[in-house]
Amino acid sequence: MAQRPASAAVLVLHGGRETGTGPPPSGPLNLPGTRMLPFVRAVSRATRASGDEVLVRQVRYAHRGWNGARADPLHDAVAALDVLREEAGEELPVVLLGHSMGARAALRAAGHPLVRGVVGLAPWCPPGDPVTQLAGRDIVLVHSNRDRMTSPQATQSLTARARRAGARSCMVTVxxxxxxxxxxxxxxxxxxxxxxxxxxxxxxLPGPVGAALALPPTAEPTEGTLDLDADLGPGPFQDRTGAAR
Structure with a gap:
């Protein structure tokens, strides 16, 4: 039986370092890549259960770091999107799923014609990063309030800037x-x-997230910020405790 053509795709971008021009290690030694495997498996199971033909792929980086103006992972993300476009055509909707540095790359690559949305986990959002490329996209950023590596305040700021630039955006705090x-x-x-x-x-899509994405561009940053426990729970998104620890 011939395989049905893909109806959509998810590109997964793992984290990395601020600097590092060497290639990432392979296999389990690539800890940022390994960290995303449970997400790859969970998304793959969910899309299979829906009956849709969704490609789920991890983006391979040529270099471990962002490396300043070089923005190496951004170019890797765009190259992966171009491959998808060659394989599946101009109409394939893609969601980018990134963690930390990978979320920064996903946000920067969101202007690609295939991209419909970005889910950024613990994203690295420097204040000067552009947001105009996010116009017309759905952007959901998820951040822990206890993150000591990347700033949840910077994430909230980028969410508001993206909304003013024409994106449908919100933030969920864990x-x-x-x-x-x-x-x-x-x-x-x-x-x-x-x-x-x-x-x-x-x-x-969780109801409160859909409502937050529909906020007007003039909404205050706090209006577009949801709390996982207070706004989305208790429910299927909770861990066993159902509460922050």
């Missing part, structure tokens, strides 16, 4: 989480899967 997404791991996985499949149309 109380008691951490940058590596190990604390409250199950909640991170379930929420991320719901966001990705919801943006693709393979599942239902």
């Amino acid at each position: 109380r008691g989480g951490d940058h590596a997404m190990i604390r409250r791991a199950a909640a991170w996985h379930r929420l991320t899967t719901a966001l990705v499949t919801g943006l693709l149309g393979s599942g239902s």
Whole structure:
């Protein structure tokens, strides 16, 4: 039986370093890449269960770091999107799923014609990064309030700037989480899967997220910021405790 053509795709971009021109290690030694495997598996299971033919691929980096103006992972992301366009055509909707440096690359690559949305986990959002490329896209950023590697305040600021630039954007705070997404791991996985499949149309987007994405450009940053426990729970996105730790 011939395989049905893909109806959508998810590109997964793992984290990295601020600087580092050497290639990432391979296999399990690439810890940032390994960290995203549970997300890859969860999204793949969910899209299969929906009956949709969704490609889920991890982007391979040529270099470990962002490396200043070189923005190396951005070019890797764009190259992966161009490959998808060659394989599946101009109409393939793509959601970018990135963590930390990978989320920064996803946000910067969101102007590519295939991209419909970005889900950024613990994103690295420097204040001067552009947002005009996010116009017309759905942007959901998820950040722990205890993150010590990247700034949740910077994420909230970028969410508001993106909305003013024409994006549909919001932020979800995971109380008691951490940058590596190990604390409250199950909640991170379930929420991320719901966001990705919801943006693709393979599942239902959480109601409060949909409402936040519909806010007008003039909305205050706090209006577009949701709390996982207070606004989305209790429910399927909770871990076993159902509360911040």
